[in-house]
Amino acid sequence: MKRLFTFFLMLVAVAQAYGQTTSVSGSVQSAADNTALPGANVVLTRTSDATKSVTATDGEGRFRFERVAQGQYTLEINYIGFQNFSRKVQVAGKPVELGQLMLQDGATAIKEVQIIGRAPLGEQKGDTSQFNAKAFKTAPDASAEDLVTKMPGVTVQDGKIQAQGEDVQQVMIDGKRYTGEDVNSAVRNLSADMVESVQVFDGQSDRASFSGFDDGNRVKTLNFVTKKELRHGYAGKASAGYGTDDRYMVGASVNYFKGDQRITLTGLTNNINMFDFSIGETPGGGMRGRRGWGGGSPDGIIKTNTFGLNYNDNWGKKMEVGGNYNYSGRDVVNNQYRFRDYVNSDTSYTENSLNQDISDSHRFNFRLQYNINExxxxxxxxxxxxxxxxxxxxxxxxxxxxxxxxxxxxxxxxxxxxxxxxxxxxxxxxxxxxxxxxxxxxxxxxxxxxxxxxxxxxxxxxxxxxxxxxxxxxxxxxxxxxxxxxxxxxxxxxxxxxxxxxxxxxxxxxxxxxxxxxxxxxxxxxxxxxxxxxxxxxxxxxxxxxxxxxxxxxxxxxxxxxxxxxxxxxxxxxxxxxxxxxxxxxxxxxVLPSAEYEYKFSKSRNLRINxxxxxxxxxxxxxxxxxxxxxxxxxxxxxxxxxxxxxNRLYMRFRNFNAETNQVFYMGxxxxxxxxxxxxxxxxxxxxxxxxxxxxxxxxxxxxxxxxxxGYWSVRSFFNYGQPVNFISSNFNMHGSVGYSRTPGMIDELINYANNTNFRLGLNISSNISEKVDFNVFTNGSYNIVKNTLRTNQNSNYYNHSTNLRLNTILWKGLVYRTELRHEYNSGLSAGVDNSYVLWNMSLGKKIFKNQRGEISLSVNDLLKQNVSINRNIASDYVEDVQSTVLQRYFMLTFTYNLRKFFSGEAPDMEDEGGRGQWRGRH
Structure with a gap:
């Protein structure tokens, strides 16, 4: 009884301690146009002992500190492109609501820094890596995809955008979710010259965000912060092309911005294996627009008709809405050759198949968030x-x-x-x-x-x-x-x-x-x-x-x-x-336990274990x-x-972003x-x-x-290192991984463990010379060791190496040359399967009309007519190689027109040498 009374007294003491703390909250906005600034770094420092509390603003620019003790504090806010903000705050017994805190444009300071030297790549803010778009030069008509794939830690693996070793599953624009399921479409339909900065972070689930407790459901997220002067107007592209073998393509994408309102319209019809339309590509001459449902070049000959509408807005001060409608109609014809070698016997399986799939789908997504009150x-x-x-x-x-x-x-x-x-x-x-x-x-x-x-x-x-x-x-x-x-x-x-x-x-x-x-x-x-x-x-x-x-x-x-x-x-x-x-x-x-631990060595270095x-x-x-x-x-x-x-899942991740040397290192x-x-x-x-x-x-x-x-388990480690290479005005990235998986299976009552060890190493150099010369060279090697515990004589090793070159250059007076070259080498595959090929696409275009808004181009897909599709699949009882039908050589004549109008300032003319760099003096 005495212990119970003591415990009761402790509870009373704790309850009294609650009453001595309160909250500090507010919102951060741009003084120029009153738009919210998501991802701003907010620091609350107690004057008496210099104790700091750090947070970041959410998608609406809001921040909140809980459990703040009474006393005198200093509130500091910093955000790339704006002047630092500082304010004294007195905390008494009641909640402190600071209201709207306005940040002044810091363009002058940034310009002075950039005159002295190279624009900083960005900085690490807790879990968020924020990159400065000014530090990465792209072609005048590039998409946001072209921009982010130049950034450290961001790569394309099997057609999917990856950041810090994980697939990107969510895209946000100015802190608002791009409502829809297609990440690639969101990234490809935003123009690179509209982006001020890019934030990479692990987005929490809505439930975790509301409750304040992490439920483990995190997704790798990209948030594109657009330039303030370009948040009222429209931008996009429309293209039409016809080629040999009756190849055709008609597509368009338009983004409309007005404050909080975002509307995106896309449409496409083609028979050249394009699933979506990209404003950063001249269709008919590139590989990027033709990626399959799960990434990679799609197999078969594909006819596609799509239409999409994406909408985001604020209905009043308390309600945020987002919606998406997408129609997709596809006709896929694919011939396949499959050779399967079984583990436990000398039996093999060979298959030749003809497949045709015709699909029509309508997808609706809607999101309504009602902030009823505080x-x-x-x-x-x-x-x-x-x-x-x-x-x-x-x-x-x-x-x-x-x-x-x-x-x-x-x-x-x-x-x-x-x-x-x-x-x-x-x-x-x-x-x-x-x-x-x-x-x-x-x-x-x-x-x-x-x-x-x-x-x-x-x-x-x-x-x-x-x-x-x-x-x-x-x-x-x-x-x-x-x-x-x-x-x-x-x-x-x-x-x-x-x-x-x-x-x-x-x-x-x-x-x-x-x-x-x-x-x-x-x-x-x-x-x-x-x-x-x-x-x-x-x-x-x-x-x-x-x-x-x-x-x-x-x-x-x-x-x-x-x-x-x-x-x-x-x-x-x-x-x-x-x-x-x-x-x-x-x-x-x-019993389902879980745990997460994060340690911040400094502002730029942290370790997370989950x-x-x-x-x-x-x-x-x-x-x-x-x-x-x-x-x-x-x-x-x-x-x-x-x-x-x-x-049971375990992951460890270490991040280091040195803003002084622009060196970035991730490992996990x-x-x-x-x-x-x-x-x-x-x-x-x-x-x-x-x-x-x-x-x-x-x-x-x-x-x-x-x-x-x-007996099933798998482990994968990865690293990424990036830094500028000033003597060739480019960015260098190196990434690699080591993976191991052990998959159990049973064959005639005998257990077989299929062990697969994978080593990957990749190098990437992307240009930062000027908007007139934009190139990206990346090479990846992958070595696989396959071992089975049954019939070890059927163990095998195989190697895949892929080298890619993308070049976009303005030759003379609006004459544009683009080329994409890909070499694929495979060894250790089955007999009868083509082991290597070279895929070469190119186009030659001429800018026309006022401000060079239009372009006529002649392109060729698979110039050498070597394109093939090869996949190796490993299961607990077999190893198989699959070769599929792919789209091969055709020529196409394409007309493209760029649509752009901004009511706070016209977008830069295409013939301007500065391109993005000369826009409104921001760079």
Whole structure:
């Protein structure tokens, strides 16, 4: 009882301490046009002991310091391009609201510095790397993509923009999110000469931003801060071209800016493998506009029609909105050659296929944030996707063993699917005045459905037992739906000036309903009337998970620490009707710890360590115990006994940005270890599960069934070093990585570990000479070591090296020459696969009209006609090489017109030698 009384007294003392602290808040804006300044560095220093608190303004220019003790303080604000701001602040017992703090234009000071020497690259502000766009010279018609890929730590890997070793997943303009899912489109449709600075940071989730506690859901983010004088007007480009082999392209992109309002319109129709339109490229003569869905040059011959609208604005002083609509129609024709070498035997698989996919999709995204008052915020983010896909695949496949052909299969799939996806997230946060308490609630709902018809034909020749040849003509009807919802309730309370405690409760539910029915063709009735029960399946599943636990957070000038622990209880129930009744009931209990630690050695150097755990439930396709023979030589069947995966993730990252020498260095380590990893169990003989009586075995076929295995882990380290090279007026970057993955799999009840070690090293030199000479040279080498624990004689090493050159130069009086040269070298690939090629694109253009707004250009794609597409895939039981159809040589004549008008000052004329550098004397 005495201890309890003492504990009570301590609680009272702590509560009294709360009353002695308060908050300091305000917003930072430009004095020239009253626009918000996101990412400004704000420092609050206590006069008595020089204790500092540091923060950065959010996307609306706001900042807030919590747990500020009474006393005299100095508030300092600095932001690139503006004069430093300083002000005395007296903190008493009430919250201090400083209102709008105006920063004066610092153009004169910056100009003086730049006359003396080179413009500074930028600076490191905590987790944010901020680069000065003036320090990177680009061509007059360059896009923001051309600009950022010259910056240290930013590269393009497999067609995706990466920053500090991670894929960029979010783009912001002046602190406002570019609403939409296509990062590349956002970066390519903003002109480089509109950018003042670029910020690179790890964007937190909306929930973490509202609650103040990091939930681990971070995405690499680029924020483009535009020039203040260019925030009222429009800029864009329109192009039209026609070429040999009936190649055509018509596209346009226009950005409209008016204060907080941003509107982007894009449109494109073409048959030259362009998925989006880039204002920084003359279509027909470059590779950058033709990247696939996941990055890299797209395979096949592709016709595309797209239209997009992106909108961002403030509705009044309290409401921020953003919306996006995108229509995309594609027709892809692709022939592929595939050679697969299996691990556990001398069996191999060869396939030649013809694929055609026709798709139409409509995507809507909306975002509304309502800042009700100082203590209440509401965020609503609905999404809707409607899509129809028609696909046809014709496949000629063979299996071989020791040089002898076992079977030959000719089969085809003709599919027509319609799908719908809708989701909505509602997030609300309430701050209990100045008590230090915050309540955050979140409700997320989603629904998706797919309905489709598939017609399958098969003619398989059994060369071992000819009497067991197979012919098949079937119709499959698929009806699948998923309904999911989740809720979060977070309550946090400060424990002192530097620490907080949060309690979190989470509940989520996912309901799946899958109905797959197969019918055989009845020739006498000329219809698909014979119901095939063994190849049909009706499966319903219900997954419910609940978690609860505390989080502790400590923040100081030098170090930040966050500790979390969750107890999770989950149940999985399932019921199957076809091909036979089956009931599934499973339960799971887990403890999910996580932690994050950050230490700031100085303003420019910091270290972050993050550890996370999570679980992942099997998909309905993995649980369905029904035989899928769409590929007769690689049939698949589900496993209703699967457990959920348990994942451990660890990453460490170190940053150093020396603003005096302009040297930038990043390094990091990412690691993942998964228990109950869902992988494939492959059977070539003695199949342990029952197959339908109607199924006929095909020689050399391999049966795939998902199972849980321990032993998966992967680790990857990377580094990036960059600095200016003054004697050639260029920027130098070097990046590299070492990765290792260990993937378990089961082959005929024997466990195989596929070990893949990867070494990468890349060099990049980008010009900083003038706007008339813009080049970028980058070379990457990748060496892979593949080792399997079964049949070690099939281990292999292979090497890939890619060298790229991009050159954009103004030769004489508006005569523009562009060239893109790419050399790809591969060694260690399968026989019959082209190992290397040279892809050379170029164009010669002439600027026309007043201010050189127009251009006529003649371009050639793949001048040497060597373009090929080669991919190597590594799995737990095989290594395969895939060669696909690609777009080869054609010539195109293109007309391009630049649209630009700014009401606070005209954009620079294209013939100005200074280009970006002479605009309004800002440089």
């Amino acid at each position: 203590n209440n915020r509401l965020l609503v983010t609905p999404r809707l996707t409607v899509e129809r896909t028609q696909s046809f695949t014709s496949r000629n496949a063979t299996t071989n063993a020791e040089g002898n052909e076992l079977s030959n299969s000719l089969n085809s799939d003709d599919t027509d699917n319609a799908s719908l996806y809708f989701s909505n997230n509602i997030l609300f946060s309430h701050r209990f005045g100045d008590s230090g308490r915050i309540l955050t609630t979140e409700l997320n709902t989603s629904y998706n459905s797919t309905e489709g018809d598939t017609y399958q034909l098969e003619d398989t020749r059994n060369l071992v037992e000819p009497e067991r040849d197979v012919t098949r003509n079937q119709y499959l009807n698929l009806d699948r739906s998923n309904l999911a919802w989740s809720g979060n309730l977070d309550y946090s309370q400060r424990l002192g000036e530097q620490s907080r405690l949060q309690l979190e409760y989470n509940i989520r539910n996912q309901q799946n309903d899958a109905d797959r029915r197969t019918y055989d063709y009845v020739e006498s009735e000329n219809a698909y009337n014979d119901f095939n029960s063994p190849l049909s399946n009706t499966f319903q599943s219900d997954y419910l998970a609940q978690s609860f636990g505390p989080s502790y957070q400590f923040r100081s000038d030098k170090a930040n620490l966050q500790l979390n622990a969750r107890y999770q209880y989950a149940t999985l129930q399932g019921e199957r009707i076809f091909p036979e009744d089956y009931t599934l009931k499973r339960s799971f209990t887990n 550890f996370r755990t999570s679980t992942d439930v099997p998909s309905v396709e993995q649980l369905q115990n029904v035989l899928n023979i769409s590929n007769p030589l690689q049939p698949r069947i589900g496993n209703p006994s699967l457990d959920q995966e348990y994942q 380590i990412f690691g993942t270890m998964t228990q109950n990893y869902i992988t494939n169990s492959i059977y070539t003989r003695d199949i342990p599960f029952e197959l339908p009586e109607s199924y006929t075995y095909r020689p050399g076929a391999r049966f795939y069934r998902p199972v849980n295995l321990d």
